[in-house]
Amino acid sequence: MKKRLGLVIGLSAAILIPSLQETKAEESPKHHHKIDIVAHRGASGYAPENTIAAFDLAVKMKADYIEIDVQRTKDGKLILIHDTTVDRTTDGTGKVGDLTYKEIRRLDAGSWMSEKYKGEKVPTFEEVLKRYKGKIGILIELKSPELYPGIEGEVAKLLKAYHLDKPRNEKVIVQSFNFDSMKEADQLLPRIPIGVLINKTADTTDAAIEQFSAYAEYYNPSYGLVTAELVTKAHEEGMKVQSWTARSRETVQFLLEMKVDGIITDYPDYVK
Template sequence: MVQSKFRRLGMLLFSLSLVMLFVTIPSVQANSEEEDDQDDGVEVVAHRGAAGYAPENTIAAFEKAVDMDSDYIELDVQMSKDGQLVVIHDTTVDRTTDGTGKVGDLTYDALRELDAGSWFAPEFKGEHLPTLGEVLDEFRGKTKFLIELKAPSLYPGIEEKVAKALEARDMDDPEDDSVIVQSFDFNSMKMFNELNDDVPVGVLTWKSEDLTPEALEAFTEYADYVNPSKSKVDRELVNQIHDLDMGIMPWTVRAQEDVQPLMDAGVDGIITDYPDYVPEQSEEDED
């Protein structure tokens, strides 16, 4: 009789333990998922290559960015007088080369002869202005690309040329957002999205009026990223953008103390001249 009572008590305790197990498993899984979300690493986007360490928008800067394990290289694309897609930030060559004049007034042969490295440091003498095709061919498979169309209104047809450059290399349907095209010119991004809606599009802005709930909602019609000046970023903005299923990669970090607040806000990527300012992910985070 006593043994029977103990046996029933044991079965009852066993049943209760099973109930508790099934109750706690979802909770553990949920907590694990929350921790995974919190531990997701931020993408390191090397601004104009590793522009803090090598002359911006040159092969040397992009090589340095890859050597520093950047997730993306960011580059600026304009168009020469003869329609070549050239990688340079300013609409004139004066600041970053030994030449003068507007990019769109010079043929690519003339642009190619310019020294785009000496202004930064003597050891970079002879660096030239690369084409978009050169950069894609050289670094494809080594890193991802954030391609900015710079002042596209100056270069009618640049959206189609960039789309064709990607298509020619079978990069027009990228996986894992390995190619993103962005611009401050929203109409240009609408046009690019119409040409190829498989390549993610980003909109750049420093204006508060572009970050209202209404403006963000409008971006969802064609954009996948909203990439504002870092000065505009806080957790509320990041949450609003994420709630609309878009990503956010602010720019441009040039001081180490600016990194952690952006990471705390939950951004997806940080655009920086100094890729090593962004902490590396641990193996545990990557898992």
């Protein structure tokens, strides 16, 4: 840090050197490792997952990103829902890919959690891009893309339509457990950071991490796989690490100690 020395001209070196050292100790802030707070399916510990209510709450809680799950309806609409069926998070039944957008839009996606959220709808991907562009980062997971051939191109098309294919500060990320899908996404969206979701020990070897780094900027393991060595290796290969899913303060603290780059959590307020 540069300092003005004019005021101390004439002082002896014996006085000057300790003075500068004390000033540096007082003025130099401690380095703090920046952790991105990623609201998993929105602030889903408090509001129904993958709904506008959960995403709005994540914004209110000052999360850095919302994490969303993208799938496709029978008639080609991209919607946000985690499971490949609507059974768990709505009052309907059936596979997402077997139902039309209108059929899914009629479903109640909030009452399962609380009467407070009765009538909450399954949102579309486009709806979320419109609503949150520029307000919060968006971590886009392609959920079971093998069920929806061509979904990578459809996601890319919408991101380009909203000028989000060239995001600033990595505020849009695309990730999946399907590595072939992410290789394709990398080709379609060369300016978008790509993430690989990791839940198998076979994908934590040095060789595997090196292979992922050829096309991915994020290496995102389940917290049960995280070690300091794993994080270091990913960093050495030029990738950031966002770990999932932290549902307790103890897990959050562990991940902070492991020096990950982001914590994917149902409770954004747990990450300080």
